[in-house]
Amino acid sequence: MNDRFEIPARLRNTSIALIAIGVLTLIGGIAALLTSHVDTDRARFWTVLLHDSVFFTLITAVSIFIQAAVSLAQGAWIVAFRRVPEAIGANVWIFGTIATVILFLIVFTYKDSHGVNSIFPWVTPGDDKILIGKSPFLNKGMFVAFTLIAVGLWSYFGRKFRAMSIAQESAPKNDTKIYWKVFRLSGLFLLVYALTQMSTIPWLWVMSIQAHWFSTLFSWYAFASAFVSGMSLILLWVVYLKNQGNLRLVTTEHMHDLGKFMFAFSVFWTYLWFSQYMLIWYANIPEETQYFKLRQQGPYSIIFYANFIINFCMPIIILMARPSKRNYFTVSFMAMVIIFGHWLDYFQMIMPGPLGTEWHINWYEIGVFMGFVGVLIFTVSRTLTKSSLIPHNNILLKETAIHIA
Amino acid sequence: MAIKKFAVAAYDDEAVLFPAVKKVRKSGYKLHDVYTPFAVHGLDQAMGLKETDLHIAGFIYGICGTSTAVGFISWIFTSDWPIVYGGKPHFALPAWVPITFELTVLFAAVGMTLTFCYLNQIMPGVKKHVFHPRQSDDLFVMAIELNDHTPEAEVIKFLKTTGAVETSVQMAEEGWWYGRWDEKEEYEALNAG
Numbered sequence: 091m092n093d094r095f096e097i098p099a100r101l102r103n104t105s106i107a108l109i110a111i112g113v114l115t116l117i118g119g120i121a122a123l124l125t126s127h128v129d130t131d132r133a134r135f136w137t138v139l140l141h142d143s144v145f146f147t148l149i150t151a152v153s154i155f156i157q158a159a160v161s162l163a164q165g166a167w168i169v170a171f172r173r174v175p176e177a178i179g180a181n182v183w184i185f186g187t188i189a190t191v192i193l194f195l196i197v198f199t200y201k202d203s204h205g206v207n208s209i210f211p212w213v214t215p216g217d218d219k220i221l222i223g224k225s226p227f228l229n230k231g232m233f234v235a236f237t238l239i240a241v242g243l244w245s246y247f248g249r250k251f252r253a254m255s256i257a258q259e260s261a262p263k264n265d266t267k268i269y270w271k272v273f274r275l276s277g278l279f280l281l282v283y284a285l286t287q288m289s290t291i292p293w294l295w296v297m298s299i300q301a302h303w304f305s306t307l308f309s310w311y312a313f314a315s316a317f318v319s320g321m322s323l324i325l326l327w328v329v330y331l332k333n334q335g336n337l338r339l340v341t342t343e344h345m346h347d348l349g350k351f352m353f354a355f356s357v358f359w360t361y362l363w364f365s366q367y368m369l370i371w372y373a374n375i376p377e378e379t380q381y382f383k384l385r386q387q388g389p390y391s392i393i394f395y396a397n398f399i400i401n402f403c404m405p406i407i408i409l410m411a412r413p414s415k416r417n418y419f420t421v422s423f424m425a426m427v428i429i430f431g432h433w434l435d436y437f438q439m440i441m442p443g444p445l446g447t448e449w450h451i452n453w454y455e456i457g458v459f460m461g462f463v464g465v466l467i468f469t470v471s472r473t474l475t476k477s478s479l480i481p482h483n484n485i486l487l488k489e490t491a492i493h494i495a
Numbered sequence: 496m497a498i499k500k501f502a503v504a505a506y507d508d509e510a511v512l513f514p515a516v517k518k519v520r521k522s523g524y525k526l527h528d529v530y531t532p533f534a535v536h537g538l539d540q541a542m543g544l545k546e547t548d549l550h551i552a553g554f555i556y557g558i559c560g561t562s563t564a565v566g567f568i569s570w571i572f573t574s575d576w577p578i579v580y581g582g583k584p585h586f587a588l589p590a591w592v593p594i595t596f597e598l599t600v601l602f603a604a605v606g607m608t609l610t611f612c613y614l615n616q617i618m619p620g621v622k623k624h625v626f627h628p629r630q631s632d633d634l635f636v637m638a639i640e641l642n643d644h645t646p647e648a649e650v651i652k653f654l655k656t657t658g659a660v661e662t663s664v665q666m667a668e669e670g671w672w673y674g675r676w677d678e679k680e681e682y683e684a685l686n687a688g
Contacts, residue, residue, distance in 0.1 A: 368589045374582070412550070494536060 093478040095336050097471045105467035112461010119454050129202040130448040136196050136209055137444050138455050142462045143189035144295050145436045147241070148287060148312070149429075150185050150466070152320025153178035154248045155283050158276035166489035167347050170339040172481050174327045176252040177473040178320075183245030184469055185462075190241050193295065197233055209444045212301045220302050228301060233294050240286035247279045252473075259482050269485055288313045296436070299443040303381045305366050312439070314359040318401075319432040321351045322425035327470065329422045336479050339491050342416045346495035349415030352428060356405035359432075363398075385438055389447040393438045400431035433459065499669050500641040501527060502650040503626045504659035505634040509535060512635045515657035516541045519637070522653065524645060527638040527669070530630035549614065553607040560602030564595040616671040624667040634660075640669075 123135035153175035160168045168175070196209050207213040212228040215221035221228070251272065258268045292312035297304065305311075325348045331337045370378045385394045404427055414420040441449045481487065506512045512529070519526050520543060529542060572578070573585045583590065612618050630636040639654070641647055647664045654662050 364589075364592060368592065371589050372581070372583075410554075412546075 093336070093480045093482075095331065095334070095471070095474045095479050097475060098334065101467065101471055105464045105471065108460045108464025109468060110464075111457055112464055115454060115457025115461060118457070123454065127203075129208065130445055132200075133202065133208050133444040134448070134450070134454070136192070136200055137440055138458050139192045140189075140196060140209070140295075141436055141440045142458050143185065143192050144440075145316075145433055146462045146466065147182065147185040147189040147244075148291075148316035149320040149323055149432075150178050150182045151244045151248075151283075151287060152317050153324060154182065154244060154251060154279065155287070155317070156321065156324070157251050158247075158279040158283070161272050161276040162280065164273075164486075166486040167344060167493050167495075169481060169484050169486045169490035170341075170344050170493070171324075171328045171331075171337055172255065172484070173474065173477065173479050174331070175324050176255055177470050178323065178327070179248035180252040180473050181466075181469040182248040183241070184465065186241035186245055189295075190237055193237060194234070197230060210298055210301070211443075212298055224301065228294075228298055236286070236290050236294055240291050243282050243286065247275070247282070250275065251279075255481055255484070256477050258484055259478065261483060263483060264485060266485060287316070296439050299440055300381060302377065305370070305378075305381075307362060307366055311359070311362040311366055312436075314355060314362050315401075315432045315435050318352060318355040318359055319429045321348060321355065322428045323466075324348065325352065325425045326422055326429075329418055329425075331474075331479065332418075339480060339487075341493075343493050343495040344490075345418065345421060346412075346416050347493075349409060349421045349424075350495070352421070352424060353405055353409040353415065356401060356409070356428065360398075360402040363401075384442045384446075388442070389449065390438050390442055393434055397431065397435050397438060400427060401435060404431075497669065498666055500647070501626065501665050501667055502639045502641055502647055502654060503663045503665055504637045504639075504654040504657070505627055505629070505661040506637070506658060507634060507660050508658075509635065511658040512637070513538075513541055515637065515654075515659070518657050519639060524650060524653075525640040525642075527640045530626065530636040530638075532631050532633060532635075535635075547614070549607060549610060552610045553603045556606030557599045557603040559606075560599040561595055563602070564598035565591065568594060618671070621671045621673055623671045624665075624669075626665060626667070627661075 119135050119138075123131045126132060156168070157172070157175050157179060197207070197213055200207055200209060201214070202208045205214065206216070210233075211218075212221050212224060213230065215225060254268055254272050254275075258265075261268055287309075289309045292309040296312060297308045325345070328337065328340060328345070328348065332340055367382065370382055384390060405424060408420065409415055409424055437451075437455075504515070506515060512531075512535075516526070516529065516538070526542060529538060531538065568591050569586060572587070577585045579585075580587070616623060626638050627634060627636040637654075637659075639645075639650060641650060641664070651662050651664065
């Protein structure tokens with residue numbers, strides 16, 4: 091019985107190569123962009139780092155959320171591959187730390203040539219009445235506090251869930267003490283998550299980039315975007331491990347469930363995306379439409395429509411039929427498409443504010459993205475090797491083995 | 496619909512029912528249906544039923560709803576009675592999406608419900624033969640269709656070896672019918688004779 095995962099040399103080399111590309115891109119970015127005298131070049135250097143670190147932090151934090159949600163619902167379907175979300179969740183602290191460092195550097199050190207923070211304009215409100223009016227919430231103290239609390243709690247819960255799941259392996263057989271402890275902590279985590287990723291964190295990290303504009307369902311929309319790509323990430327790991335001959339309890343039924351999540355939450359994302367768009371389009375109030383004017387009719391229109399086609403049309407056409415959700419190739423292809431699509435979605439949330447027309451998807455954007463992918467593969471695969479891939483002694487193990495979607 | 500002869504076996508345990516279903520299929524007798532008091536997982540696979548096409552029907556109903564909504568609204572607002580609302584264009588697609596969505600759901604839901612009733616032959620006011628009064632209470636009831644090549648004595652003997660707690664032979668209408676229960680008396684007469 092081979093329940094342990096050993097990192098194949100190819101995966102390790104790929105991840106190290108990707109990290110090397112990321113580091114080289116970062117050095118190139120410092121040389122070419124950070125030291126540039128053009129404001130948008132320096133803004134581009136920081137916003138790209140902000141975009142990727144925030145995106146990866148949010149999609150990895152989804153793994154903790156899905157564990158908590160399924161534990162609270164006493165679902166067994168996830169148990170067959172529970173080690174995958176656990177391993178991703180246990181590495182949230184890495185991405186969270188990177189994101190925190192980058193966000194704090196932007197808030198505290200970044201200034202353009204006019205002495206204005208063009209990424210987070212609320213840092214330097216000047217005599218802007220709207221920004222001064224929002225300053226009780228949008229200020230450095232609140233930003234630092236919410237960021238530290240959110241990243242700290244995600245990191246704690248991510249590691250705690252994994253630790254408890256591993257502790258269950260050495261617990262007496264059929265002992266339910268840890269199970270109920272996980273159950274209670276899951277409820278607590280959902281509360282934490284609702285107050286961070288589903289509300290305050292996207293407001294502060296993403297929405298405050300265009301600080302004049304606001305949308306009440308923005309955080310839900312950002313969460314839906316992160317959730318569907320987080321599920322796709324879990325699915326890619328499961329397919330990879332299955333291809334390596336691990337995870338023998340995972341069957342087509344479990345893949346079908348993951349595919350359903352990808353399909354359903356792509357539609358859910360569209361629902362929120364459209365709800366935000368339609369109300370603003372219909373009311374046509376200048377302070378709200380400035381956001382979509384820039385994206386739909388301005389320089390970002392190609393990304394705006396690509397976003398809709400990749401994240402709604404493709405999943406609904408390709409993933410709707412039952413056989414395509416049970417086919418390993420289709421689901422893993424769609425998972426990659428969805429992760430890329432939602433990366434673009436975050437791109438068009440973040441970039442228009444600081445960069446305006448000067449946006450690029452070029453060597454720097456792609457290099458930094460590859461670097462983050464490298465870090466993700468490297469850290470998660472290392473965590474996966476540290477315990478058995480099948481959660482032995484989990485009281486739902488039999489139920490997951492006979493699971494039918 | 497035709498009145499046919501059925502051999503009926505009742506089981507009191509799922510664990511006996513599953514091997515019995517397998518044995519019946521292996522023996523080649525024509526399995527008419529299995530009636531259970533609750534949904535038994537895996538029984539459809541054991542009986543060899545094919546995956547339902549209900550969802551394909553649902554998809555078609557949904558597409559019908561979408562095209563009805565978009566077609567009708569766009570006809571009204573662009574050619575039949577064009578009015579400017581709040582400075583919006585006549586062809587104001589985003590504003591129609593909620594209605595289109597609702598009609599898609601409505602068509603799919605109503606259409607699938609009716610198709611489901613038709614496929615399962617259930618409908619308010621429609622009659623269907625009940626093989627065993629306890630099939631909705633605490634027994635799992637299996638009906639096997641008999642013909643000239645399957646003598647009832649042989650089938651009943653076979654069913655008893657599979658662990659049936661009760662067996663009987665019944666003349667029954669195989670499908671649904673719309674009418675009075677008077678016809679029930681005809682069956683009773685048939686079964687008595």
